[in-house]
Amino acid sequence: MAYSWKRNLAVLWTGVFFCSTAYSISIPFLPIFMSTDLGVTDRLEIWSGIAFGITFLASALIAPYWGSLSDKYGRKPMLIRSGFSLAALYLLSYFVTDPYTFLVVRVLQGLLAGFVPASIALVATNTPEEKTGYALSVMATSGATGSIIGPLIGGVVSHYYGNRNAFLFSAAVVLIAALIGTFGAKEQNFNRSGARSHVRDDLKLAFANRTFVILLGLVALSTFSVMILEPLITVYVLEMGVDRSSASLTSGIVFSAVGIATVLMAPRWGKIGSRIGYGKVLLIGLVGSGIGNILQFFVTDFIGFGVLRFGYGLFYAAVLPAINALIVQVTEPDFRGRAFSLNQSSSQLAMMAGPIIGGMLGYLLDIQWVFVINGAALLVAALLLWFRGKGILTPSANAAGPLPAASSAGRVRHMDRR
Numbered sequence: 001m002a003y004s005w006k007r008n009l010a011v012l013w014t015g016v017f018f019c020s021t022a023y024s025i026s027i028p029f030l031p032i033f034m035s036t037d038l039g040v041t042d043r044l045e046i047w048s049g050i051a052f053g054i055t056f057l058a059s060a061l062i063a064p065y066w067g068s069l070s071d072k073y074g075r076k077p078m079l080i081r082s083g084f085s086l087a088a089l090y091l092l093s094y095f096v097t098d099p100y101t102f103l104v105v106r107v108l109q110g111l112l113a114g115f116v117p118a119s120i121a122l123v124a125t126n127t128p129e130e131k132t133g134y135a136l137s138v139m140a141t142s143g144a145t146g147s148i149i150g151p152l153i154g155g156v157v158s159h160y161y162g163n164r165n166a167f168l169f170s171a172a173v174v175l176i177a178a179l180i181g182t183f184g185a186k187e188q189n190f191n192r193s194g195a196r197s198h199v200r201d202d203l204k205l206a207f208a209n210r211t212f213v214i215l216l217g218l219v220a221l222s223t224f225s226v227m228i229l230e231p232l233i234t235v236y237v238l239e240m241g242v243d244r245s246s247a248s249l250t251s252g253i254v255f256s257a258v259g260i261a262t263v264l265m266a267p268r269w270g271k272i273g274s275r276i277g278y279g280k281v282l283l284i285g286l287v288g289s290g291i292g293n294i295l296q297f298f299v300t301d302f303i304g305f306g307v308l309r310f311g312y313g314l315f316y317a318a319v320l321p322a323i324n325a326l327i328v329q330v331t332e333p334d335f336r337g338r339a340f341s342l343n344q345s346s347s348q349l350a351m352m353a354g355p356i357i358g359g360m361l362g363y364l365l366d367i368q369w370v371f372v373i374n375g376a377a378l379l380v381a382a383l384l385l386w387f388r389g390k391g392i393l394t395p396s397a398n399a400a401g402p403l404p405a406a407s408s409a410g411r412v413r414h415m416d417r418r
Helices: 005-034 045-071 075-096 099-111 115-125 127-160 163-184 200-206 209-225 233-239 244-276 276-295 302-317 319-330 333-364 367-388 411-416
Strands: none
Touching: 005 045, 005 115, 005 127, 005 163, 045 075, 045 099, 045 115, 045 200, 045 333, 075 115, 075 163, 075 367, 115 163, 115 209, 115 319, 115 333, 127 163, 127 244, 127 319, 127 333, 163 209, 163 319, 200 209, 200 333, 209 276, 209 319, 209 333, 209 367, 233 302, 233 367, 244 276, 244 302, 244 319, 276 319, 276 367, 319 333, 333 367
16 A cells, blocks of 8 residues: 555554543542552642652653654654553553552653654654645644543543543553554654664754754743643632532633644644744744733633633644644754654653642742733743744745754764764
8 A cells, every 4th residue: 555644644643642542541630549549648749749740850851862762763663662661551550559669650651651752753754844734733633632532531430440440541542552553653764774873962963953942942831831830720710719519620621621722723723834834823823822821810700711721722722733843844854753852851841840830839929920920921932933033934944944054964964874
């Protein structure tokens, strides 16, 4: 059968959907699991925060190494490695009986993660240049959809079968993702003849590309802008007068609003980006997200809050797909596995820091001021992009091939021969 990038996109979309669903099935219930099943009764908030953040830290530190292997051996082997490893670790979580062992398992999950970035890199390197932005925008909807469906499944499983059994469901679902990637995904014309590069050299090469570094910073900031609100939204909903017995459901709906908006709008932003340029789409997304966050300062009821979160999500849906498309355009093909792994490191560090800083700000300030700070940071990023990111906004940033700032193919190939 002839190779089809559309078929590959459909297969990898499905795989990422299952992987994201598996994560969302069990992770929201970590505090309850640690309390009722692992016997943590003292300082539960601290234990839960460590269990949540330690995985992201481990993943951020190891991602450049996996990216180096990805560019040497291919993105599909990394996808397979991660998928089956995560399935085994979710299964192992089912048997854990003490919190210290659980932390070890969470560290291993971070060290062996990488299914989603490997899938994105595979799509980015096996899709025609003119279709890359659209394909990456479609991929953005897979994770968002999984994050909407996962908590619903997890809630039902935890309620009827117990928190521990949620890990069995996660293991089964991520195993399906691994099988889909193994037998369905295709990687075309990959050259494995070169030597594997060193992470230190990869970092030097990456930081020599100013445009790529700006994009990594924008990834961190945009991810941070979402995660800083994670520990605060439920509390904010309670402050609006929602009854405590229905706060979880109401907060779940508010959380889902951004995901639903992403599913609806991300592919459209991809098509718009292919016409006007992904740099301009990124700028629009940052401005809209910033204003959307600031407006949430003024709402006093949860219905208006949910509507504004949805509106914010419509603009935020433009940000990460546009950045991914620009990463493709400013890096050489034989560096893209490492580029997307560095992208993952930047995102994971922000995912670790966001809830911690958000919780601190929520303690020190009224929560509505956190929305203002968040929105202002996104608007500042948009201003910096406008004044300092001309290479991203100019037409050359939207044409096929790397920007002049990224013209280091010779150095990449030289390092790959070492």
